Amino acid sequence: MDSALADLTAALPDGTVVTDPDILASYRQDRAFDPDAGTPLAVVRPRRTEEVQTALRWATAHRVPVVPRGAGTGLSGGATALDGGIVLSTELMRDIRVDPVTRTAVTQPGLLNAEVKKAVAEYGLWYPPDPSSYEICSIGGNIATNAGGLCCVKYGVTTDYVLGLQVVLADGTAVRLGGPRLKDVAGLSLTKLFVGSEGTLGVVTEVTLKLLPAQYRGCTVVASFASVAAAADAVVEITGKIRPSMLEFMDAVAINAVEDKLKMGLDRGAAAMIVAASDDRGAPGVQDTEYMASVFTEHGATEVFSTDDPDEGEAFVAARRFAIPAVEAKGSLLLEDVGVPLPALADLVSGVEKIAAQHDLMISVIAHAGDGNTHPLIVFDPADTAMEQRAQQAFGEIMDLAVGLGGTITGEHGVGRMKRAWLAGYLGPEAMDLNRRIKDALDPDGILNPGAAI
Amino acid sequence: MDSALADLTAALPDGTVVTDPDILASYRQDRAFDPDAGTPLAVVRPRRTEEVQTALRWATAHRVPVVPRGAGTGLSGGATALDGGIVLSTELMRDIRVDPVTRTAVTQPGLLNAEVKKAVAEYGLWYPPDPSSYEICSIGGNIATNAGGLCCVKYGVTTDYVLGLQVVLADGTAVRLGGPRLKDVAGLSLTKLFVGSEGTLGVVTEVTLKLLPAQYRGCTVVASFASVAAAADAVVEITGKIRPSMLEFMDAVAINAVEDKLKMGLDRGAAAMIVAASDDRGAPGVQDTEYMASVFTEHGATEVFSTDDPDEGEAFVAARRFAIPAVEAKGSLLLEDVGVPLPALADLVSGVEKIAAQHDLMISVIAHAGDGNTHPLIVFDPADTAMEQRAQQAFGEIMDLAVGLGGTITGEHGVGRMKRAWLAGYLGPEAMDLNRRIKDALDPDGILNPGAAI
Numbered sequence: 075m076d077s078a079l080a081d082l083t084a085a086l087p088d089g090t091v092v093t094d095p096d097i098l099a100s101y102r103q104d105r106a107f108d109p110d111a112g113t114p115l116a117v118v119r120p121r122r123t124e125e126v127q128t129a130l131r132w133a134t135a136h137r138v139p140v141v142p143r144g145a146g147t148g149l150s151g152g153a154t155a156l157d158g159g160i161v162l163s164t165e166l167m168r169d170i171r172v173d174p175v176t177r178t179a180v181t182q183p184g185l186l187n188a189e190v191k192k193a194v195a196e197y198g199l200w201y202p203p204d205p206s207s208y209e210i211c212s213i214g215g216n217i218a219t220n221a222g223g224l225c226c227v228k229y230g231v232t233t234d235y236v237l238g239l240q241v242v243l244a245d246g247t248a249v250r251l252g253g254p255r256l257k258d259v260a261g262l263s264l265t266k267l268f269v270g271s272e273g274t275l276g277v278v279t280e281v282t283l284k285l286l287p288a289q290y291r292g293c294t295v296v297a298s299f300a301s302v303a304a305a306a307d308a309v310v311e312i313t314g315k316i317r318p319s320m321l322e323f324m325d326a327v328a329i330n331a332v333e334d335k336l337k338m339g340l341d342r343g344a345a346a347m348i349v350a351a352s353d354d355r356g357a358p359g360v361q362d363t364e365y366m367a368s369v370f371t372e373h374g375a376t377e378v379f380s381t382d383d384p385d386e387g388e389a390f391v392a393a394r395r396f397a398i399p400a401v402e403a404k405g406s407l408l409l410e411d412v413g414v415p416l417p418a419l420a421d422l423v424s425g426v427e428k429i430a431a432q433h434d435l436m437i438s439v440i441a442h443a444g445d446g447n448t449h450p451l452i453v454f455d456p457a458d459t460a461m462e463q464r465a466q467q468a469f470g471e472i473m474d475l476a477v478g479l480g481g482t483i484t485g486e487h488g489v490g491r492m493k494r495a496w497l498a499g500y501l502g503p504e505a506m507d508l509n510r511r512i513k514d515a516l517d518p519d520g521i522l523n524p525g526a527a528i
Numbered sequence: 529m530d531s532a533l534a535d536l537t538a539a540l541p542d543g544t545v546v547t548d549p550d551i552l553a554s555y556r557q558d559r560a561f562d563p564d565a566g567t568p569l570a571v572v573r574p575r576r577t578e579e580v581q582t583a584l585r586w587a588t589a590h591r592v593p594v595v596p597r598g599a600g601t602g603l604s605g606g607a608t609a610l611d612g613g614i615v616l617s618t619e620l621m622r623d624i625r626v627d628p629v630t631r632t633a634v635t636q637p638g639l640l641n642a643e644v645k646k647a648v649a650e651y652g653l654w655y656p657p658d659p660s661s662y663e664i665c666s667i668g669g670n671i672a673t674n675a676g677g678l679c680c681v682k683y684g685v686t687t688d689y690v691l692g693l694q695v696v697l698a699d700g701t702a703v704r705l706g707g708p709r710l711k712d713v714a715g716l717s718l719t720k721l722f723v724g725s726e727g728t729l730g731v732v733t734e735v736t737l738k739l740l741p742a743q744y745r746g747c748t749v750v751a752s753f754a755s756v757a758a759a760a761d762a763v764v765e766i767t768g769k770i771r772p773s774m775l776e777f778m779d780a781v782a783i784n785a786v787e788d789k790l791k792m793g794l795d796r797g798a799a800a801m802i803v804a805a806s807d808d809r810g811a812p813g814v815q816d817t818e819y820m821a822s823v824f825t826e827h828g829a830t831e832v833f834s835t836d837d838p839d840e841g842e843a844f845v846a847a848r849r850f851a852i853p854a855v856e857a858k859g860s861l862l863l864e865d866v867g868v869p870l871p872a873l874a875d876l877v878s879g880v881e882k883i884a885a886q887h888d889l890m891i892s893v894i895a896h897a898g899d900g901n902t903h904p905l906i907v908f909d910p911a912d913t914a915m916e917q918r919a920q921q922a923f924g925e926i927m928d929l930a931v932g933l934g935g936t937i938t939g940e941h942g943v944g945r946m947k948r949a950w951l952a953g954y955l956g957p958e959a960m961d962l963n964r965r966i967k968d969a970l971d972p973d974g975i976l977n978p979g980a981a982i
């Protein structure tokens with residue numbers, strides 16, 4: 075393998091193939107911190123599509139597994155390294171071209187989500203998808219997981235903004251799919267097939283994104299509730315009538331964890347808090363926010379606060395975004411990502427409370443409530459092996475709970491390696507077989523991200 | 529084959545398999561009116577998924593080609609019958625269940641688009657996709673072609689509203705993909721792969737649709753222009769700033785054809801007319817429509833008319849929808865569906881004018897201008913063989929023109945059989961091979977809609 079690796083090193087520009095053990099160690103894990111992560115033979119950091127092709131041709135010739143990696147911020151172990159494999163990091167692929175006339179951007183995968191947003195904002199345009207990690211996650215990783223975020227409730231997820239891709243297949247073939255056309259039904263929907271495929275079908279080397287005009291800054295409404303069910307009912311009523319641009323949920327644990335840190339006067343006695351926003355134009359969102367405030371009040375909200383001051387509104391959104399680090403201050407986190415149909419939100423939260431009590435754990439639930447996509451945050455002490463095991467058990471039980479409520483094992487983080495054991499049970503044998511047939515057709519030797527997702 | 533067909537007839541409920549020659553004749557063509565259409569062995573009209581499975585198991589066992597058919601309103605020949613094959617019509621699969629709490633509907637494929645809209649409207653909900661044929665096309669056919677429509681410019685296309693599918697594969701296996709979950713990234717995006725696959729990968733037997741709250745009725749602005757380029761420039765400026773809910777284009781031929789019939793006072797001397805709308809809430813769309821009216825004026829519109837009266841607005845939308853039948857009154861139509869990036873709209877229209885002049889044909893261009901998706905309508909007399917040949921030639925030249933301008937051969941109608949000769953050239957060999965690999969993996973015997981799309 076040493077001589078084969080030397081061939082790869084020689085075939086690529088200087089510095090592209092890295093074998094320094096300290097650097098390799100830093101590419102073993104993503105943010106799932108899989109304790110079983112392997113150590114790769116090499117980290118390959120291409121800058122151009124052709125270099126990705128060279129790497130994959132080499133990997134196919136030598137049957138070397140390839141783990142594609144964006145910014146390494148994944149939470150499901152989709153970029154966990156394998157012993158004897160290579161990690162193909164797209165972090166140096168950072169070009170972007172914005173075309174304000176067609177409202178599209180063509181970008182390499184290594185740009186961070188926040189960098190894409192910033193580049194297009196210079197033209198008065200907006201790339202909506204906004205995972206909580208948007209300042210540290212890459213657009214390529216977003217595409218690999220079909221990432222969501224806070225604005226999904228109105229603006230959809232990553233796949234809704236991907237018009238075209240260039241992908242390199244396992245055998246090194248580069249394929250262009252789609253392009254800067256807003257509507258195009260020629261051939262199968264392969265662009266959409268690659269979005270969310272977690273690096274198992276090919277490596278994305280270029281993306282054509284659809285952009286929207288800059289978002290209108292609307293109004294924000296914050297409400298506290300004495301029960302989760304009341305908050306969930308209010309969410310269901312609102313989403314049946316209007317289209318808020320944000321509808322976020324925090325449970326009591328999250329409210330208190332955030333208040334511990336930010337001291338912004340949140341109601342520590344509340345069972346639930348909703349942060350909602352409307353960005354409709356014309357009498358800036360007032361009609362929608364008045365409506366939402368009235369629904370919250372009718373559902374027994376203990377406190378309702380509305381503002382059309384963008385900074386004041388942003389403070390509450392920041393509080394919601396800060397929930398994960400705030401809860402993380404209590405210990406290490408296992409970050410869940412289960413989705414349930416909206417009416418099951420209260421049942422999910424109470425079920426999680428029971429699981430927490432049974433395993434003597436702190437679990438906080440935050441949620442993109444308008445989508446029914448929840449993030450139970452399981453707190454544990456990694457020095458306490460027994461506790462870590464209880465956390466792992468709770469992690470599985472929460473997925474079982476969600477599936478029992480008609481939900482999914484992952485709403486926006488991906489299956490990766492951590493949820494793979496639950497995938498077949500969730501999809502069923504027929505859909506699992508169909509996944510496998512597509513995978514085998516595109517990657518017959520199974521070199522692309524083996525052990526992840528499907 | 530007679531005894532094999534008797535087996536199929538016996539295996540399905542009475543009346544499901546039809547062999548009456550007059551009825552068979554009526555299922556030979558869809559609205560592409562392919563003169564080379566075959567005559568099927570039988571038309572099979574199942575009511576349940578299990579019956580579709582029976583039909584496909586039989587077809588696989590006997591290697592009989594299956595042409596899936598919705599309402600037969602397709603314009604690309606995706607449902608053209610084949611000699612010796614069966615036509616599998618989903619027209620009798622007409623159940624629908626609406627769940628207003630999760631804002632989803634589970635429907636069989638045979639319901640018309642308008643019937644779906646009506647069923648969900650009873651719950652104050654809205655299914656947005658609105659192909660011009662919405663009163664006569666089926667939801668299953670919409671899924672097969674990933675149909676678009678007038679509201680796409682803001683609300684997206686069919687795929688954006690399909691949360692889940694039940695599909696029956698060539699071998700008769702029924703597979704459930706997705707479901708009533710707004711966000712779900714477990715496994716490959718197979719739901720999206722089947723949308724737009726034109727019956728080549730499987731037969732859709734059940735659909736879970738995402739619904740929105742009822743649309744807010746906003747304002748309408750109509751503008752006439754002395755040049756297509758001025759109209760196109762106005763469209764580009766508007767879509768860079770706001771998100772209108774409609775942005776439709778008619779050329780001089782269409783304006784005059786509509787005025788011939790409706791006599792509503794359209795400007796017969798105009799080169800282009802734009803019908804735009806905004807449905808933002810709050811001071812009902814006034815801000816957006818005032819903005820659009822001012823952009824039209826700045827770009828030299830010869831007439832601008834705004835209204836917040838829904839009926840008055842609807843009259844102009846109806847005029848736009850009436851453009852196809854109005855032009856059809858001049859002769860038979862070859863209905864094109866090419867898409868171009870927005871800035872190329874004026875070049876496309878002038879290119880089409882040249883093609884029309886060269887071939888001595890009348891060609892009218894209407895367009896979902898906000899998406900760059902155009903429908904050149906080629907008028908010909910089917911009794912005039914030479915003219916029909918010139919029309920066919922123009923049909924191909926318009927696709928070549930669109931591709932040369934960075935556009936696509938089909939924006940929302942599908943490839944079917946009429947555009948298949950252009951697909952490989954448009955996609956390129958790598959993407960074509962990828963399409964083929966997926967097709968072979970899912971339908972190894974090639975019994976599903978052979979000769980259509982890929």
